[in-house]
Amino acid sequence: MTEVLLAVAGLSVQVGGRPLLREVSFELRAGEALTLLGESGAGKSLLAQAVMGNLPRALRAGGRVTIGGATTAAADGAARRPLWGRALALLPQEPALALDPLARIAPQLAEVHALVGGAGFGQAPALAARQLADIGLSHAVRRYPWQVSGGMAQRAAAAMALAGGARVLMADEPTKGLDAHWRARTVETLQAVQRRGGCVVTITHDLRVAQALGGRLMVLRDGEVVEQGEAQAVLAAPRHPFTRALLAADPAHWPMPAPQAAEGEPVVRAQGLAKRFGERRLFEGIDLALHSRDRLVVQGASGTGKSTLGNVLLGLQPADAGVVRRRPDLPATAFQKLYQDPAASFAPHARLAQSLRDVARRHGRAWSQVQACLDRLRVPESLLGRRPAEVSGGELQRIALARVLTVQPALLFADEPTSRLDPVSQQEAMALLLETAAQTRAALVLVTHDDDIAAAVATQRLSFGEAAAA
Known part of the structure; x- marks a missing residue:
């Protein structure tokens, strides 16, 4: 033996x-x-x-x-x-x-x-x-x-x-x-x-x-x-x-999304977007228009520029070519990002309750709204007294989701938002994300490598590394 x-x-x-x-x-x-x-x-x-x-x-x-x-x-x-x-x-x-x-x-x-x-x-x-x-x-x-x-x-x-x-x-x-x-x-x-x-x-x-x-x-x-x-x-x-x-x-068992008609003026419109990283071309010729309640799923191999596209749409990075037009009546804070790496998006030495209260105060939200999101995501209140490094990756990902949903953005760029969650928590988190986006009429851009999640969420799709289909 x-x-x-x-x-x-x-x-x-x-x-x-x-x-x-x-x-x-x-x-x-x-x-x-x-x-x-x-x-x-x-x-x-x-x-x-x-x-x-x-x-x-x-x-x-x-x-x-x-x-x-x-x-x-x-x-x-x-x-x-x-x-x-x-x-x-x-x-x-x-x-x-x-x-x-x-x-x-x-x-x-x-x-x-x-x-x-x-x-x-x-x-x-x-x-x-x-x-x-x-x-x-x-x-x-x-x-x-x-x-x-x-x-x-x-x-x-x-x-x-x-x-x-x-x-x-x-x-x-x-x-x-x-x-x-x-x-x-x-x-x-x-x-x-x-x-x-x-x-x-x-x-x-x-x-x-x-x-x-x-x-x-x-x-x-x-x-x-x-x-x-x-x-x-x-x-x-x-x-x-x-x-x-x-x-x-x-996710293979999740129901398919119902088709939705475009609503009003686009929240964001992009024409001819191109971006390089050093000598590598990430993407070029990207055209898209996102309206309220649209759900665009972006897929492609690692390193092809999916996160970079989101950053360009949000105004966090400039495009090398092309133009992005955001709806002029919306403030900059209406465009939010849910980061792929939740640990990097929290102040490492601040307790989680303080980080959440700071966001609620900044955006004029009641603490009860934050608590409602945390309850839906099964986040125990005892975790909020800890620092980011003192909770699991999945717990921190759920807290990050509650934080961004508190803001009620007009456009949410969600970069692999459930990748650290078990299937039950993943289904609950995605259901809350889609429900909140529908209630607040937000447009959603979702990056995922999971074809089953993409099929259950997308009303539009954009694939990198091959011809885009939207």
Whole structure:
């Protein structure tokens, strides 16, 4: 029988005596995979951070973690730190927080190859360049993380997690923000770790990824394991009501949108828009007109300019060619953006309640309106006393959605607004987004890589990398 690479026994996490994760146990041998499903905030990312030994100070871990035969107390994170990158690696959920914004991508990756992978400084740059070329980032070797798209940053962070050659890899939402091609490539990369004699723990909300990875599946809710077993068996015949609800809420089952007639003067009109990034052409010849209650879905491969188009429409970036006309009776604050990376859109040291109250005060909204959105999105009031880094990515994404809906914009550019949410929360969040947009007569521009979400939302479509159809 092959050796056990990772064993977790009775792993728990508490804050101030309140349990966040309860008695989780599993073990993985060489070549095996475990996928974690569950609602946003259920403790999936906490589990990964506890295994790494990288929990925030206020949290306390219990239980034991065994890596490659060496057992340590879960609370003794310092004992596992020498294993980071070499034996135990984590691809975190937020690439913006994993990459150094002041260092170019290729040198960052080369440093990992040299200092963690043992390649040496002479060989490391060539290894980094080859790895970046393999993941379609050869054009980005001289760029900083903030100069690439969210999907590109995700791929760069994954490359760095793999560069040290760790046999135990934990990947937290590794396909978030990736198009279908790179989602499949990421799954292949995780499977390659297994073929090389490693094991993989994958946290995902994407049921297609769980299906493709196979292995074992564990479903968490409120910090507890409610179901586990072979992935194909659980997905085909779930026993627990929550697992059934997760599968039923998959976007493939959402109803199609009803057609809508254009209303009044366009909120925004664009003609002949073109934009380049350095030597790369992102888009050109874009013509569109968005009226109240229009829902335009923008799709295309990572890095093709979808987010940039939204920034141009909102007036955050200038176009290289063409013109944008916004309805003259609308103030600048009527054009709002829901960011792809929610962590980067909140003041890091301000508590979430303060950030929300500042927005409500700035736009003359009652606090009860904010609370109504938070209630619809199932955001507990207890989270508002925390800072952005102290909540999960999915929880922060829901709070960001409540914040922007409080403003009641005339045009909302939503950049992958549900990518960090489980299917149930995703369906609830999208329903609230569409309902609020309809009530306030807002136009919506939605960026998504999910074809099923696009089909359920779009009244117009714009595809990059191929002829646009609107």
